Amino acid sequence: MLRVLYLVHDLSDPAVRRRVLMLRAGGAEVTLAGFRRGENRLAAVEGVVPVELGATQDARFAQRLAAVARAGATLRQRLAGMARPDVILARNLEMLALAGRAQGIFGGAVPVAYECLDIHRLLTGKGVASRGLRAAERHFARKAGLLVTSSPAFVEHYFKPLSGVRAPVHLVENRVLELDGPAGDLPPRAKQAGEPWRIGWFGAIRCRRSLDLLAAFTRRMEGRFEVILRGRPARSEFDDFDGLVAREPFIRFEGPYRNPEDLAAIYGDVDLAWAIDFFEEGLNSAWLLPNRLYEGCRHGALPIVLGGTETARLAGLRGIGIALRDARLETLVTRFSAFDGDSYRALHAALARLGPKPWIHDRADCAAFVQRLAALRAPAAEPAPVPSLLASKVDCHDH
Structure with a gap:
């Protein structure tokens, strides 16, 4: 059984739980270590009790760097007694830095995979800070044998032209985990006459501009459309998230949910x-391909996408969803002014024809991912060198 040490920046991130589920379903034994974010309480992830490396705060980059430095100084004690892993999977740049330290603790030959599912704006700039961060990424990634990411656009727009990371790429999209495969086709949809159309915005609620746009839109449509929010608000991005929502007559926040257990119910409600x-x-x-694209499509909720994005490109290739040419209020109002049951049924039929398979990871996908990580190990009969970064082949595992 492959032993994976998974280093994460936020132990309470639902995406971390999904990755742990994926690794374990693929046959790996997982040790989870990382930081507590803010006041989020630590909890076992499917029986995996995490090793806490410290606490960090959202949107405070300097504080996070200091926490990583402190964790590096005490990492040997925190990992004491742990069995030597076969692979270290490091989520985000700060954990990639700690992966090098962990390599030394375990003897230096443990291969590292760098998981990067978001590109922070500081990594893309031309200033001194941005160039310094990219240099740090190149430095720490020199020992990485694999780059795990979730969108081809991350590779095209950042990793190839800017980053200097030269590890082979493995694409793992943000699909819904359904380990035993889909239980059936997309359920039929029906809406009672006179009921409002419901838009679901689920997951990481961090975009103030989206909230402002949806607030203005639902007010303009005078209740024909409602917005339901669920998930984890990034409160650092809002002056008063609860107050903002409370003041909106057609928007409501209904708290967190479990992924994937609650997805069918919450998307079935919109x-x-x-x-x-x-x-x-x-x-x-x-550049991203968000979780909510896959979750909504899997459970029959039509995606609203913005033209010119990777999300819109994928939706267009598959002939689904509603694409806005720009993000102006008038564009949104015009697109939905004549929206009715016939419009919805035609769009939903196009989504239903694809079925659930393009939107899910099953047990075979999980096993393939674990096998890709296992391939980083050197053959048992040979010394275990640090994996080379000279390979440039993009290994895209995409069903």
Whole structure:
């Protein structure tokens, strides 16, 4: 059984739980270590009790760097008694830095995979700080044998032209975990006459511009559309998130949810899924393929996407969803002014024809991912060198 040490920047991130589930379903034994973010309490992830490396705060980059430095100084004690892993999977740049330290603790020959699912704006700039961060990424990634990312656009727009990371790339999209495969086709949809159309915005609620746009839109439509928020608000991005939502007559926040256990219920409660994000506008937001795209499509909620983004490109290739040419209020109002049951049924039929398979990871996908990590190990009969960074082949595992 492959032993994986998974180093993460936020132990309470739902995406961390999904990755642990994926690794374990693929046959790996997982040790989880990372930082507590803010006041989020630590909890076992499917029976995996995490090793806490310290606490960090959202949107405080300098504080996070200091926490990583402290963790590096005490990492040997925190990992004492742990069995030597076969692979270290490091999520985000700060954990990649700690992976090098962990390599030394375990003897230096443990291969490292760098998991990067978001590109922070500081990594893309031309200033001294940005160049310094990219230099740090190149330095720490020199010992990485694999780059795990979730969107081809991250490779095209950042990793190839800017980053200097030369590890082979393995694409793992943010699909829904359904380990035993889909239980059935997409369920039929029906809406009672007179009920509002419901837009679901689920997951990381971090985009103030989206909230402002949806607030203005629902007010303009005078209740024909409602917005339901669920997930984890990034409160550092809002002056008063609860107050903002409370003041909106057609928007409500319904708290966190479990992924994937609650997805069918929460997406079954909405007609459309908001798959637009301006948090890193023109950069990460244009390049990512968000969880909510896959979740909504898997459970029959039509995605609303923004033209010119990787999300819109994928939706267009598959002939689904509603694409806005720009993010102006008038564009949104015009697109939905004549939206009715016939419009919805035609769009939903196009989504239903694809079925659930393009949007899910099953047990075979999990096993393939674990096997890709296992391939980083040197053959048992040979010394275990640090994996070379000279390979440039992109290994895209995409079903």
